[in-house]
Amino acid sequence: MDNLFAARSQMALSLGFHIIFASIGMAMPFFMAASHWIFLKHKDPDYRRLTQAWSKGVAIFFAVGAVSGTALSFELGLLFPGFMKHAGPIIGMPFSWEGTAFFLEAIALGLFLYGWDRLKPWVHWGSGLVVGISGVASAFFVICANAWMNSPAGFDWNGGNPINIDPWAAMFNDAAFLQGLHMTVAAFQAVGFAVAGLHSWLGLRTRHAFHLKAVKIAFTFAAVASLVQPIVGDFAAKSVARRQPIKLAAMESLFETTKSAPLLIGGIPDLETGRNRFAIELPGMLSFLAFGKFDAEVKGLNDFPREHWPPVAVVHYAFQLMVALGSLMALLSVAGLFFLWKRPEQFTRGWFPKALVGAIPLGFIAIEAGWTVTEVGRQPWIIYNVLKTADAVTPRPGVVYTLALYAFLYLFLTAVVTFLMWRQTLSLHRELREGET
Amino acid sequence: MILITSIIAFLGVALLFYVLFAGADFGGGILELFLGKNLRKEQRALVTRAMAPVWEANHVWLVLAIVILFMGFPSIYTTMSVSLHLPLMAVLVGIVFRGCAFTFRHYDTYGKEFFSLYSRAFALSSVWTSFFLGVLGGAMIFGRIDPRTLGFAESYVAPWLNLFCLAMGLFTVCLFAFLAAVFLTGEADTRELRAVFRRKAALANGALIVTGALVFAFAEWGGHPLTKEFFASPLSLTCFVTASILWFPFWRSLRREGRGPTLSVRVIGVAIVALVLFGWYAVQFPVAVRFADGTGLNFYTEAAPGPTLNALLVALIAGTLLIFPALGYLFKVFKWETLEQKR
Ligand code: HDD
Ligand code: HEM
Ligand code: HEM
Numbered sequence: 182m183d184n185l186f187a188a189r190s191q192m193a194l195s196l197g198f199h200i201i202f203a204s205i206g207m208a209m210p211f212f213m214a215a216s217h218w219i220f221l222k223h224k225d226p227d228y229r230r231l232t233q234a235w236s237k238g239v240a241i242f243f244a245v246g247a248v249s250g251t252a253l254s255f256e257l258g259l260l261f262p263g264f265m266k267h268a269g270p271i272i273g274m275p276f277s278w279e280g281t282a283f284f285l286e287a288i289a290l291g292l293f294l295y296g297w298d299r300l301k302p303w304v305h306w307g308s309g310l311v312v313g314i315s316g317v318a319s320a321f322f323v324i325c326a327n328a329w330m331n332s333p334a335g336f337d338w339n340g341g342n343p344i345n346i347d348p349w350a351a352m353f354n355d356a357a358f359l360q361g362l363h364m365t366v367a368a369f370q371a372v373g374f375a376v377a378g379l380h381s382w383l384g385l386r387t388r389h390a391f392h393l394k395a396v397k398i399a400f401t402f403a404a405v406a407s408l409v410q411p412i413v414g415d416f417a418a419k420s421v422a423r424r425q426p427i428k429l430a431a432m433e434s435l436f437e438t439t440k441s442a443p444l445l446i447g448g449i450p451d452l453e454t455g456r457n458r459f460a461i462e463l464p465g466m467l468s469f470l471a472f473g474k475f476d477a478e479v480k481g482l483n484d485f486p487r488e489h490w491p492p493v494a495v496v497h498y499a500f501q502l503m504v505a506l507g508s509l510m511a512l513l514s515v516a517g518l519f520f521l522w523k524r525p526e527q528f529t530r531g532w533f534p535k536a537l538v539g540a541i542p543l544g545f546i547a548i549e550a551g552w553t554v555t556e557v558g559r560q561p562w563i564i565y566n567v568l569k570t571a572d573a574v575t576p577r578p579g580v581v582y583t584l585a586l587y588a589f590l591y592l593f594l595t596a597v598v599t600f601l602m603w604r605q606t607l608s609l610h611r612e613l614r615e616g617e618t
Numbered sequence: 619m620i621l622i623t624s625i626i627a628f629l630g631v632a633l634l635f636y637v638l639f640a641g642a643d644f645g646g647g648i649l650e651l652f653l654g655k656n657l658r659k660e661q662r663a664l665v666t667r668a669m670a671p672v673w674e675a676n677h678v679w680l681v682l683a684i685v686i687l688f689m690g691f692p693s694i695y696t697t698m699s700v701s702l703h704l705p706l707m708a709v710l711v712g713i714v715f716r717g718c719a720f721t722f723r724h725y726d727t728y729g730k731e732f733f734s735l736y737s738r739a740f741a742l743s744s745v746w747t748s749f750f751l752g753v754l755g756g757a758m759i760f761g762r763i764d765p766r767t768l769g770f771a772e773s774y775v776a777p778w779l780n781l782f783c784l785a786m787g788l789f790t791v792c793l794f795a796f797l798a799a800v801f802l803t804g805e806a807d808t809r810e811l812r813a814v815f816r817r818k819a820a821l822a823n824g825a826l827i828v829t830g831a832l833v834f835a836f837a838e839w840g841g842h843p844l845t846k847e848f849f850a851s852p853l854s855l856t857c858f859v860t861a862s863i864l865w866f867p868f869w870r871s872l873r874r875e876g877r878g879p880t881l882s883v884r885v886i887g888v889a890i891v892a893l894v895l896f897g898w899y900a901v902q903f904p905v906a907v908r909f910a911d912g913t914g915l916n917f918y919t920e921a922a923p924g925p926t927l928n929a930l931l932v933a934l935i936a937g938t939l940l941i942f943p944a945l946g947y948l949f950k951v952f953k954w955e956t957l958e959q960k961r
Binding site for chain 1: 681688732
């Protein structure tokens with residue numbers, strides 16, 4: 182394995198791991214606050230239990246998430262010193278804001294976890310909400326940094342060195358807002374489905390009304406997010422079309438520049454012939470989705486030098502997977518919202534609870550696929566049209582070993598977290614049984 | 619110049635707070651390895667109660683220091699994250715372990731079968747993390763880093779694997795244990811428990827002096843004139859002399875029971891630790907990392923361009939304005955109000 186490939190794999194592995202924790206850190210505190218709110222309004226002790234159970238989950242994921250994030254920032258320096266040297270001064274700022282947000286999050290979490298008998302109930306509730314707000318803020322800030330890699334701004338490139346640096350312009354680049362919004366919605370969607378599915382499964386096994394309450398809260402968040410997401414995603418696609426036409430061409434596997442370009446469903450891109458085999462074509466739809474007009478011209482890959490192409494097939498499949506999962510979750514959400522409104526009993530029997538169980542991983546798979554589109558679609562650039570990944574990678578040997586080390590570390594962290602969550606569930610169930618007798 | 623200096627000041631303060639607060643947390647875990655025969659349960663309960671609400675916030679000072687390096691001094695940051703990657707990783711892994719073990723000792727209410735496992739993991743990872751923090755500090759000052767090498771062992775292992783750095787690790791472990799014992803004398807709510815922690819503070823103090831001597835001995839032995847450097851700089855010399863003078867009132871208060879002496883044990887103990895840290899700053903400054911060829915990375919020459927530093931300073935000041943009230947509230951709720959209740 183050569184160094185560049187190992188370094189890219191290690192980055193992908195670490196980020197793919199971190200994003201799961203980060204998403205949970207963003208969405209979960211809001212679920213917790215919602216349940217806490219219901220408890221404070223109606224005094225149903227189940228909701229207090231639920232709030233406490235969820236808050237312990239938040240604490241575990243927070244601790245591991247923070248560490249995997251800190252490890253990431255060291256990895257950036259280790260693997261891509263060329264990137265750090267140039268990018269640190271330009272996009273360090275969102276990271277320093279992230280630090281602040283994270284600090285607040287840690288303080289608020291301390292207050293929330295240990296404040297049950299110490300704080301006034303609504304102050305206590307507020308501290309829980311601050312955990313969530315800081316989590317989302319954290320995520321927004323890092324995404325500004327990532328968006329800058331896609332849409333560099335706030336500096337002039339002077340023969341390999343940045344001059345006229347403007348950190349504010351770099352932070353508020355073209356891509357930042359939409360990427361941040363899309364990711365935030367994705368976090369609610371993925372975590373919502375995962376939590377609803379897990380409680381649905383526990384509910385099917387234990388038949389305890391407690392889990393139904395949990396499912397309803399998590400599902401409501403998930404459903405709203407799933408219905409908003411295709412709209413936000415469409416905006417994201419339009420923004421890519423403008424900023425990174427080559428990425429859009431790879432996503433859609435469009436080889437020739439075409440007017441009223443068709444949207445492909447499925448299809449195997451063949452780089453040699455420049456065609457797609459076995460694809461369903463929806464005429465004019467791509468032009469419409471990318472530019473809002475059915476006869477707009479969409480740039481194809483052949484307009485760009487071959488050495489600037491990203492790995493077309495990976496980007497194309499990842500994009501199709503994300504959109505397919507997004508559509509599936511949107512459908513499931515429509516059905517679920519209807520049940521919630523007219524047929525609440527469908528949440529405990531029939532196909533729907535089982536479908537929720539099946540949907541546990543969908544959101545997370547869509548998130549990983551979406552990031553594959555963004556990151557692989559940017560290749561061969563680490564900073565789009567400015568710096569190549571190959572020129573930023575570390576000159577030192579042995580990245581394979583650190584890759585192995587990290588793979589082991591993440592495996593191990595996953596095992597620890599799984600074990601801890603399992604113990605949580607056990608004690609929750611015992612508490613529920615004791616509550617009954 | 620002023621801009622850079624104020625950012626370095628933030629860095630220094632972040633590190634100071636990390637050592638004082640998180641160091642005390644680590645020390646609490648380290649002390650659990652030396653519970654002795656008496657009041658074992660009470661000691662554990664005290665450590666847990668003192669740490670529980672604040673430990674996550676305490677660790678954020680490290681993140682702050684990292685962020686300042688990342689944005690303000692990217693080449694220092696990059697050098698450290700390459701040459702010192704393994705000890706940095708060791709620290710991170712230690713922090714996760716500690717966090718998980720600690721949280722779960724507190725939270726895993728489903729049966730007690732894992733209690734001793736959690737406690738063991740908590741204590742050992744506290745030692746491990748403190749040790750590697752010391753190793754990191756040692757590697758920055760000792761000058762075994764070769765920024766241009768392309769060898770594997772020379773890149774990742776040689777910068778920190780030597781007797782001096784290991785001695786620094788041990789010294790840090792003792793320093794944190796000392797700090798925790800000092801803090802806990804004040805948190806303890808019975809006479810007997812206070813006596814236990816006073817004794818531990820005295821023992822840790824002894825260990826601190828022994829390992830401190832070891833650090834200097836290994837520095838000389840490794841060909842690094844640390845003693846000369848330390849006494850050549852008026853600042854570090856002052857720190858050293860002040861700290862030495864402070865031992866006398868410290869020992870006097872340590873032998874006596876009562877509110878006044880307990881308070882002065884805490885205040886003087888913290889001052890001593892801070893002076894040790896300041897002494898280190900004074901020897902290092904303004905070079906952040908020293909290289910094998912005698913050169914190093916100077917804060918002033920490696921700083922990011924002006925606009926970046928401006929933005930960083932704005933972020934730091936705004937962050938401070940947000941964070942300090944929140945942090946103050948956290949400590950007020952969990953530390954002062956508890957003390958009030960005890961009286
Ligand atoms: C639950 C997860 C999820 C779902 C259902 C969707 N996405 Fe997405 N998508 C993401 C999660 C995500 C993401 C992981 O959050 C990404 C990666 C980078 C980013 O900003 O968001 C992303 C990136 C991303 C990009 C690339 C942005 C860029 O490179 O700057 C586009 C064009 C879309 N998405 C479009 C869509 C469309 C049209 C969807 C229709 C349903 C959709 N996404 C559903
Ligand atoms: C787009 C992807 C990312 C998102 C959405 C994200 C989001 C988050 C969130 C929400 C947290 C808080 C942890 C929790 O509550 O569990 C966090 C922690 C952290 N992340 Fe990420 N992160 C991303 C990528 C990165 C990258 C690329 C880095 C480093 C270069 C990074 C560095 C950190 C650090 C250092 C922490 C812990 C301390 C802090 O928040 O400052 N993250 N991240
Ligand atoms: C958490 C969500 C993220 C995921 C899942 C993710 C995924 C990936 C993947 C798959 C790669 C490898 C691409 C390739 O080499 O073909 C990569 C590379 C990289 N990503 Fe991301 N990314 C995320 C967020 C971020 C953020 C927020 C940043 C920036 C601050 C970032 C910075 C980088 C860098 C520097 C590389 C290496 C250079 C490159 O390959 O272009 N990533 N990431």
